[in-house]
Amino acid sequence: MTSSTSTPHDPSPTSADTAGLSLVGVSKRFPGVLALDDVTFEARPGEIHALVGENGAGKSTLMAIAAGSLRADSGAVMISDVDLARPSVKAARALGLAIVRQHPALAADLSIAENMLIAQPTPGAARRARAWAEPLLRAAGNDVRIEPTARVETLVPEQRFIVEIAKALAQKPKVLVLDEPTEHLRAANVAGLLARIRSLAADGTAVVYISHRIHEVRAVADRITVLRDGRARGTFDAGDLSEQEIVNLIAGRPLDAIFPAKSDGTESRVTLEVTGLCGAHFDDVDLRVRKGEIVGLAGIEGNGQRAFLRALAGLTPASGSVTVDGAAAPLGSVRDSLRAGVAYVPGDRSQEGIIAGYDVRTNLTMRSRGDHSRYGVLLPRRERDQARCSSAEFKVKAPSLDVAVGTLSGGNQQKVVLSSVLATKPKVILADEPTQGVDVGTRSEIYRHLRRYAEAGTAVVVLSSDSLELSGLCDRVHVFSRGKVAATYEGADLTEPNIARSIVTATTERVSHRTRASRLGQWLAGHTAPLGLVGIGIVLLGLLGTYADPRYLSAVNLGGILALTATLGLVAFGQQLVMLTGGIDLSVAPLMGLVVVLESFYLVDGATATDQAFGWLLLLLTGVAVGTLNWALVDLGGLSPVIATLATYMALQAVSLILRPVPGGFISGQLIDTISTRVGFIPVTFIVAVVLALILEALLLWTRTGVRLRAVGSDPEAARTVGISDKKYRLLAYVGCSVLAALAGIPLMSQIGSGDASAGLTYMLSSIAAVAVGGASIFGGRGSFLGALLGALLLSQVNAVTAFVQLDTAWNWYILGGALLISVAAYSKSRDLAVVT
Numbered sequence: 001m002t003s004s005t006s007t008p009h010d011p012s013p014t015s016a017d018t019a020g021l022s023l024v025g026v027s028k029r030f031p032g033v034l035a036l037d038d039v040t041f042e043a044r045p046g047e048i049h050a051l052v053g054e055n056g057a058g059k060s061t062l063m064a065i066a067a068g069s070l071r072a073d074s075g076a077v078m079i080s081d082v083d084l085a086r087p088s089v090k091a092a093r094a095l096g097l098a099i100v101r102q103h104p105a106l107a108a109d110l111s112i113a114e115n116m117l118i119a120q121p122t123p124g125a126a127r128r129a130r131a132w133a134e135p136l137l138r139a140a141g142n143d144v145r146i147e148p149t150a151r152v153e154t155l156v157p158e159q160r161f162i163v164e165i166a167k168a169l170a171q172k173p174k175v176l177v178l179d180e181p182t183e184h185l186r187a188a189n190v191a192g193l194l195a196r197i198r199s200l201a202a203d204g205t206a207v208v209y210i211s212h213r214i215h216e217v218r219a220v221a222d223r224i225t226v227l228r229d230g231r232a233r234g235t236f237d238a239g240d241l242s243e244q245e246i247v248n249l250i251a252g253r254p255l256d257a258i259f260p261a262k263s264d265g266t267e268s269r270v271t272l273e274v275t276g277l278c279g280a281h282f283d284d285v286d287l288r289v290r291k292g293e294i295v296g297l298a299g300i301e302g303n304g305q306r307a308f309l310r311a312l313a314g315l316t317p318a319s320g321s322v323t324v325d326g327a328a329a330p331l332g333s334v335r336d337s338l339r340a341g342v343a344y345v346p347g348d349r350s351q352e353g354i355i356a357g358y359d360v361r362t363n364l365t366m367r368s369r370g371d372h373s374r375y376g377v378l379l380p381r382r383e384r385d386q387a388r389c390s391s392a393e394f395k396v397k398a399p400s401l402d403v404a405v406g407t408l409s410g411g412n413q414q415k416v417v418l419s420s421v422l423a424t425k426p427k428v429i430l431a432d433e434p435t436q437g438v439d440v441g442t443r444s445e446i447y448r449h450l451r452r453y454a455e456a457g458t459a460v461v462v463l464s465s466d467s468l469e470l471s472g473l474c475d476r477v478h479v480f481s482r483g484k485v486a487a488t489y490e491g492a493d494l495t496e497p498n499i500a501r502s503i504v505t506a507t508t509e510r511v512s513h514r515t516r517a518s519r520l521g522q523w524l525a526g527h528t529a530p531l532g533l534v535g536i537g538i539v540l541l542g543l544l545g546t547y548a549d550p551r552y553l554s555a556v557n558l559g560g561i562l563a564l565t566a567t568l569g570l571v572a573f574g575q576q577l578v579m580l581t582g583g584i585d586l587s588v589a590p591l592m593g594l595v596v597v598l599e600s601f602y603l604v605d606g607a608t609a610t611d612q613a614f615g616w617l618l619l620l621l622t623g624v625a626v627g628t629l630n631w632a633l634v635d636l637g638g639l640s641p642v643i644a645t646l647a648t649y650m651a652l653q654a655v656s657l658i659l660r661p662v663p664g665g666f667i668s669g670q671l672i673d674t675i676s677t678r679v680g681f682i683p684v685t686f687i688v689a690v691v692l693a694l695i696l697e698a699l700l701l702w703t704r705t706g707v708r709l710r711a712v713g714s715d716p717e718a719a720r721t722v723g724i725s726d727k728k729y730r731l732l733a734y735v736g737c738s739v740l741a742a743l744a745g746i747p748l749m750s751q752i753g754s755g756d757a758s759a760g761l762t763y764m765l766s767s768i769a770a771v772a773v774g775g776a777s778i779f780g781g782r783g784s785f786l787g788a789l790l791g792a793l794l795l796s797q798v799n800a801v802t803a804f805v806q807l808d809t810a811w812n813w814y815i816l817g818g819a820l821l822i823s824v825a826a827y828s829k830s831r832d833l834a835v836v837t
């Protein structure tokens with residue numbers, strides 16, 4: 001390889017080169033942006049090919065097309081010499097392409113092992129996911145201990161990236177694409193990853209490496225392709241280029257020094273003084289920032305540096321003394337911190353930095369609302385002017401300020417976060433990874449901005465996992481270990497190797513220090529806790545009922561409670577199914593009534609065998625038809641599930657009333673007897689409900705379909721990204737829900753005995769309540785069929801207990817409302833207990 005900066009390779013693939021990944025003449029236009037313009041790119045087996053370029057140059061778009069998650073307007077994609085004629089994530093994966101995305105495609109409610117499993121071309125058994133994932137995680141994240149059964153929502157960004165990397169490597173890819181994989185990784189894990197990549201390439205894998213960290217690119221890449229404004233600007237041998245030459249190629253012009261000059265140390269005025277700050281994960285930390293200084297924080301994740309920064313921002317409780325420009329600053333309240341001029345640049349951009357669905361303008365101005373509103377009324381022109389000014393200052397690349405910020409490239413989103421924070425004119429800037437995902441040109445602009453703020457008297461504290469950044473930018477760097485400042489570097493000692501060494505020394509300490517959520521915390525945040533909690537509620541209610549009247553334990557009463565539980569349980573299973581996908585079905589109630597009405601024509605005394613067979617078939621068909629209709633309204637019609645199923649609710653109720661304006665038609669007595677059969681005092685319907693709950697629970701937890709269903713509810717975008725058809729799973733859920741609701745009409749028939757259009761109406765609220773009490777999230781992604789059954793039992797018991805204690809029926813509602821509030825509050829609180837910061 002002999003080309004130089006001035007003589008780039010011809011990127012057109014030759015026939016000998018085409019194995020690996022090959023993209024030929026790819027173009028892609030988004031509204032207002034030509035993201036890719038006739039780009040040709042290839043990565044050969046055994047090479048590491050870096051793809052570099054400014055923010056918004058089109059790197060992620062190109063790789064999304066290679067991975068099949070985005071369709072090109074024109075051009076061809078070939079993986080291992082096979083033309084990806086009909087691009088899809090599945091097809092690309094089957095050909096051996098794995099991708100580590102800039103935004104990890106992980107569903108928060110699923111366990112880490114489950115997330116890794118659903119992204120595999122041929123996923124193994126969900127039951128063995130833990131044992132399978134454990135060694136893969138260990139290999140991907142040197143010293144970061146990650147519990148495969150923990151939910152992804154409990155992970156900090158570094159851990160999420162390690163999971164994303166482990167997920168991709170588990171595929172044993174022939175083509176591995178890494179899109180900014182190290183933005184959140186510390187040096188030890190970066191080194192481990194680069195070594196791993198080299199060994200994969202040595203074994204013949206074609207690796208595409210996207211990064212803004214030029215030293216990494218130089219260290220690992222064999223060839224480098226530069227993208228600018230959607231066009232390929234040349235492919236070069238990495239060995240022929242210096243770092244400065246790569247930087248110049250990316251920017252398209254010579255760039256001066258990346259880091260601005262440091263403080264001359266002549267200022268003595270202290271802008272920020274922190275004394276003896278204590279909080280969760282850090283203890284007795286002092287920090288002083290003088291005018292003109294930038295102070296850096298380093299350390300291994302979990303050693304308290306991030307917790308310290310967040311406490312300073314008022315996000316978590318802390319004690320100690322903080323003064324800003326000599327005045328005492330408040331602790332423990334974000335609002336008060338903001339008022340005192342303390343501004344925080346969040347490290348977790350997607351979770352805390354932006355509101356992805358909102359436009360760029362709102363995201364740019366939302367932190368400084370007071371500046372462009374009067375008496376609470378927004379002044380649109382002033383807002384627009386400020387947004388324009390902020391976006392120009394940071395050169396935010398967006399088709400217009402009205403597009404959703406989520407459609408911008410990662411680096412441009414980061415610029416939006418920073419400029420929106422700086423628009424608050426802060427006295428203190430607490431910046432957590434301020435240059436994550438930002439290109440080298442903008443990076444140097446951000447450094448200059450921060451330096452300018454520092455010189456103007458703003459206290460600037462930067463937390464970064466990049467030692468090079470800290471040594472180049474900061475005047476002083478504190479390295480954290482076990483929640484305390486273990487080393488401080490300044491002047492001539494402030495060098496990258498010193499910081500890196502200090503961090504590595506802390507690694508060994510940290511392995512033992514790394515806090516994991518307590519066992520109780522993990523259990524409370526887990527799948528079984530709601531079952532235990534509802535179980536306790538059921539026992540307590542039972543004791544109350546028995547205390548009020550020993551006949552509570554009579555076979556008649558218990559049998560009655562269980563029969564009602566069976567009916568409610570069946571419809572709650574349906575509701576649970578839909579809620580797992582993030583939906584809700586209000587139409588279950590009139591559907592149950594409609595089933596009873598329909599059967600009051602067919603399953604009557606003296607009905608012919610044909611009529612009876614038709615009656616049963618009609619029950620099933622009605623369920624399938626209503627479920628399909630609901631799904632079509634939601635998924636094809638784009639209606640919200642509440643509106644869609646409310647419309648169906650009204651339509652079904654109207655049909656029932658047309659068929660039976662007044663209750664009438666008697667269900668066959670023999671059929672009622674059969675449905676009401678009991679084994680001892682236990683109704684057969686209850687036994688059926690228990691068996692069904694167990695089967696559904698097993699399917700949900702231990703089969704690929706169950707895991708995928710939960711993934712769709714937890715994060716439809718992440719699910720689509722790993723190749724799951726979210727529409728298909730929502731169809732399954734809505735049809736399943738309606739069929740279960742129709743089946744719940746069978747025990748209802750035996751309870752009502754005649755065709756009554758209003759028979760099932762109370763089941764709308766009670767089915768939702770049973771599922772919520774049973775531990776489901778109304779946002780989708782988590783829930784339990786056993787929980788729904790126990791929730792149904794609790795609800796049925798409340799009715800019985802209020803009757804036995806001879807309380808007014810209003811108490812039914814008080815108790816149910818209370819149980820609902822307590823359980824939902826308890827579950828949402830318990831989920832926090834598994835999170836380690």
Ligand SMILES: Nc1ncnc2c1ncn2[C@@H]1O[C@H](COP(=O)(O)OP(=O)(O)OP(=O)(O)O)[C@@H](O)[C@H]1O
Pocket residue numbers: 030031033035053054055056057058059060061062102397398399407408409410411412437439
């Ligand atoms: N879904 C989308 N809708 C609209 N525009 C998009 C979408 N995805 C990307 N773009 C636009 O396409 C262009 C290329 O974006 P892309 O994410 O590929 O850039 P990038 O080189 O990966 O940048 P970065 O380094 O910041 O990640 C940008 O202008 C971006 O705003």
